[in-house]
Amino acid sequence: MAAHVETTDPAAVPLPRCLPPGFTADRFRVFVPRLAGVVGRENVTVIGADMPLDDGDYQTVDCLTHDMHFLYDRGEFVGSAITFPRSAGEVQAVVSLCNELGMPIWTVSRGHNIGYGGAAPRVPGSLVLNMGRHMNRILEVNADECWCLLEPGVSYIQLYEYLAERGLQDRLWLDSPELGFGSVIGNALDHGVGFTPYGDHWMVHCGMEVVLANGDIVRTGMGAMSSPEGRQQAREGVAPVDQKPNDHWQLFPYGFGPITDGLFSMSNNGIVTKMGMWVS
Structure with a gap:
């Protein structure tokens, strides 16, 4: 057993x-x-x-x-x-x-x-x-800028209920695949689709935190650039994974240099521990 x-x-x-x-x-x-x-x-x-x-x-x-x-x-x-x-x-x-x-x-x-x-x-x-039992937190929803930051265990049903409980379902429309009990992040990484103009879920992701095969951690897009608080934490010896990212991580998908996000979609090149999604 x-x-x-x-x-x-x-x-x-x-x-x-x-x-x-x-x-x-x-x-x-x-x-x-x-x-x-x-x-x-x-x-x-x-x-x-x-x-x-x-x-x-x-x-x-x-x-x-x-x-x-x-x-x-x-x-x-x-x-x-x-x-x-x-x-x-x-x-x-x-x-x-x-x-x-x-x-x-x-x-x-x-x-x-x-x-x-x-x-x-x-x-x-x-x-x-x-990743679903504990890492299922909705870390942030920004209703003015129309994005959310999630952990891998968050389901479409969970995210919808979160928006509904806060009266945001009329401001932020959540595009879901046919079965809502699946992971928002998992579905996007596997190129899942929904039914609205935001139905290409991979297209509307913005910024990932990824653990690489050697145990290092990277943040893609704007997440590669630290925040003032994060830089202070780095000086104090705080581990990179615990340093505060910048506040614009989920607004713009690109950073300096090549776009690396695709390396972690439908692959085993890393483990995504956080990801931003745009919501309409």
Whole structure:
């Protein structure tokens, strides 16, 4: 069964249903306690060998272990463990740990991309990095400038309800795909579409924060330029991920030099931890 990590003793770590290619059981037992030290034991789940692979309901889509629309074997693409980071800083630390020990990563926003395999990793035994449980905050909505800044776990339904609760649904129209329970960021990164002039969701993104494969963090577009507060924080030794970005990050999609945003759309070149979207 799926088991939350209850121990830091490597010998007591349960083994998963599937290990990544070339990844030994001993190394897995070292990896899991160190991972729990980064994100907390409650945010690490080992996919045990005796865990039933339940497809779940497509409307709730809590299937985080495999492809619920499998074509051949339900267990062909299954991860070894699932982790739920709480911040971009934790994502950086998880990526660094996986680099050190050679654990492949499969990142999902909410795991609701049911037409493309859901949360099932392409490399069996990968660590499934689920951004939806904790990193689901609407960081800012600017009704005057018509943009929002989101984390990957925010769904279209969640964003609509946020606007409605604040009486903004008549000022800011949210373009949604057919199924609103999916991630706003995930849908845009996969070139999803909606039904209004803002229906090309990738076209109306503006500014991303991305954790690269080496654990470094970058902000694209205007986000590459710091704010006065951010520069002061840098002098004080605050980590780049915690430095305040400039206030115009979501207004203009370009910065100095080449446009790099496309490197992180429909790719595995980095993990997007924040993204701005224009709303009409």
